[in-house]
Amino acid sequence: MLLETVGLVKNFKGLIAINHVDVVINEGEILSIIGPNGAGKTTFFNLLTGIFPCDQGRVFYRGEEITGLAPYDVAAKGIVRTFQTTKIFSQVSVLQSIMIGRHLKTQSDLFASVFRTQQMREEERATRQKALEILEFMDMTEEQDLVCKSLPYGDQRKLEIAIALATEPDLLLLDEPSIGMNPEETMNIMTLIKKIRDRGTTLTLVEHDMNVVMNISDRIVVFDFGKKIAEGTPAEIRENKKVIEVYLGEELS
Numbered sequence: 101m102l103l104e105t106v107g108l109v110k111n112f113k114g115l116i117a118i119n120h121v122d123v124v125i126n127e128g129e130i131l132s133i134i135g136p137n138g139a140g141k142t143t144f145f146n147l148l149t150g151i152f153p154c155d156q157g158r159v160f161y162r163g164e165e166i167t168g169l170a171p172y173d174v175a176a177k178g179i180v181r182t183f184q185t186t187k188i189f190s191q192v193s194v195l196q197s198i199m200i201g202r203h204l205k206t207q208s209d210l211f212a213s214v215f216r217t218q219q220m221r222e223e224e225r226a227t228r229q230k231a232l233e234i235l236e237f238m239d240m241t242e243e244q245d246l247v248c249k250s251l252p253y254g255d256q257r258k259l260e261i262a263i264a265l266a267t268e269p270d271l272l273l274l275d276e277p278s279i280g281m282n283p284e285e286t287m288n289i290m291t292l293i294k295k296i297r298d299r300g301t302t303l304t305l306v307e308h309d310m311n312v313v314m315n316i317s318d319r320i321v322v323f324d325f326g327k328k329i330a331e332g333t334p335a336e337i338r339e340n341k342k343v344i345e346v347y348l349g350e351e352l353s
C-alpha cells in the first residue's frame with residue numbers, strides 16, 4: 101500500500117464535501133476516482149496534497165503520517181498533482197517551464213543562478229538534460245521552443261503532466277486529464293498515462309470520460325455526495341447497481 105486515508109472528513113461551512121472516506125492507493129496501480137459533479141473528487145486531491153487541511157481523519161504515505169503537511173512538503177515526499185483547470189506558465193517556452201518545475205527539486209535557487217557558480221552551471225546543464233528527456237518521453241521534443249500559451253489546448257494539458265513529471269513523483273494525481281480533449285488527444289493521453297505507470301509511477305486520476313476510465317484503470321473508487329459508495333475493478337463497477345443508479349446510467353447512455 102502506497103497511500104491510505106482513514107476517516108477523512110472535510111466541511112465547507114456545513115457542506116460535507118468529504119464524509120469519512122477510506123481509500124487505499126496501491127503501489128504501481130492506476131486508480132480512477134469517479135462520481136457526479138460535486139461528489140468531492142477534487143476536494144479529495146486537495147486534502148491529499150495539503151491544499152486544504154482536513155477536519156478529521158488521517159493520511160498515511162508509505163506508512164508515515166502526512167496529515168496536515170503543507171503542499172510543498174507533500175510534493176517533496178513524492179506526491180504531485182495536476183489541476184482540473186489549466187495552470188501553466190504562459191510566457192515561457194515549453195522547455196523552460198519544465199526546467200522551472202525541475203528547479204523545485206534541485207539545490208540552488210533559480211534566481212541565485214545569475215551568479216553562475218560552477219556548481220550552478222553544472223546543475224543547470226543537468227536540469228536542461230532532464231527536461232529534454234521528459235519532453236522526449238512525452239513526445240513533445242518538437243515543441244520545446246514554443247511559448248506555452250501558443251500550444252494547442254491538448255498540448256497544454258500534456259505539458260502540465262510533463263511539468264509534474266519534472267519532480268520525478270512516485271505518486272501522480274491527475275484531475276480530469278482528458279477534459280476538453282478531442283478523441284485523438286484523449287487516445288494519446290491514455291497511452292501516455294499507461295506509459296508513465298510502466299515507468300514505475302503510481303497514478304490516481306479523477307476522470308469523467310468512461311471510455312478512459314474503463315480502459316486504463318486497475319481499480320475504480322466511486323464517490324457520491326462526499327462518500328465512497330463503491331470500489332472494484334472496471335468490470336465490477338460497470339455492473340454495480342448503486343453506481344449505475346447515481347452515475348453510470350447517465351454517463352454511459
Ligand SMILES: Nc1ncnc2c1ncn2[C@@H]1O[C@H](COP(=O)(O)OP(=O)(O)OP(=O)(O)O)[C@@H](O)[C@H]1O
Pocket residue numbers: 112115117135136137138139140141142143144184
Ligand atoms: N473551496 C471551497 N469552498 C467551498 N465549497 C467548496 C470548495 N471546494 C469545493 N467545494 C464544494 O465541495 C463539494 C465538492 O466539490 P469538488 O470540487 O470536490 O467536487 P468534484 O467531485 O471535483 O466535482 P466536479 O466533477 O464538478 O469537478 C461541492 O459541493 C463544492 O461546491
Ligand SMILES: [Mg+2]
Pocket residue numbers: 141142143184306
Ligand atoms: Mg473536480
